[in-house]
Amino acid sequence: MSALEDHTDLREAAAAVLDAHGLVLEEVELGREGGMPRLRLVVxxxxxxLGSADLDTVAEASRELSARIDADDSLLGPEPVLLELTTPGVERALTAPRHFRRSRGRLLALRTAAGTEHRARLLAVDGETLHLRQEPGRDDRGRPRKLPAGxxxxxxxxxxxxxxxxxxxxxxxxxxxxxxLADAAADLPGAGLAAPDTTTAENTAGTTATKES
Structure with missing residues (x-):
């Protein structure tokens, strides 16, 4: 198995670089683009x-990791590879407990296995349990909708x-x-207290930084 297919050494190198920038590696995806191997790291x-990774931080981590890969052929091999660092983006599916912990304070669209849909704000995560406040939104005239009786x-x-x-x-x-969030944290110690930064716009598309190794 080639270094490009194995990912083990790359994961270790990426983890070290990302940790220094306050980031974590979520996924490694191998594909091709324009006839060239493309390695996509989701961070x-x-x-x-809480919230999304800072765009400038991701770009800085990408430059540092690219430099490390250029200096060490054991990470991806000697051939050129298109390296891409990207954030999940707001549209990504939430599946693991860590995804929900990062989303405390956010408004979620949920569908249960039974088919019931909820629009609710995530207040706390206690183990595998989500504690939410249902928010039905507003009607076409901007008036707050009410929850059904009962x-x-x-x-x-x-x-x-x-x-x-x-x-x-x-x-x-x-x-x-x-x-x-403070009230929820008081009711569920250890389930999270900090409020998300609401002063910046949403990162809806994710962040991408590319480098040909």
Whole structure:
């Protein structure tokens, strides 16, 4: 098996570079582009951090990793390879507990295995259980919708109950978001307290930095 196909040494080198920049390696994907091998590394923030990875930080990590690969043929072999570092982007599916921990405070679109759909804000993650506040959104005239009669505002779902989950893009999170997260953390010690940074726009497409090794 070639160094390009194995990934073991590359994963170790990438982990060291990413760790120095406060990032973690999520996935390694091997493909081809224009007849050249393309190696795509999906990176993100550690699971105890909220929000998306900083674009400049990803680009800086990409340059450093590319330089390391150029200097060491054992990582990908001697042939040219298109190396791409990218973030998952807001549309990525949430499947693992770490994905949800990073999404505390975010508005989620959820569908259970039974087919029930929820639009709810993730307040805390306690092990495999999500603690949410249902938010039905607004109607065509901008008026807040009400939950159906008899529907509880607070909701707890286990991750293994879900068939699909993703973050919804929003530019005006509730003003009481920090208090909501603080209250949830007080009720569930260890489930997370920090509020997401709501001062910047959503990173909807992910970040890509490429380098021909």
């Amino acid at each position: 993100d923030q550690p699971e105890d951090e 529907t509880a505002e607070r909701l707890a779902l286990r991750i293994d109950e879900l068939d699909a989950a993703r973050v919804e893009v929003e530019f005006d999170p509730p003003e009481d978001l920090e208090q909501l």
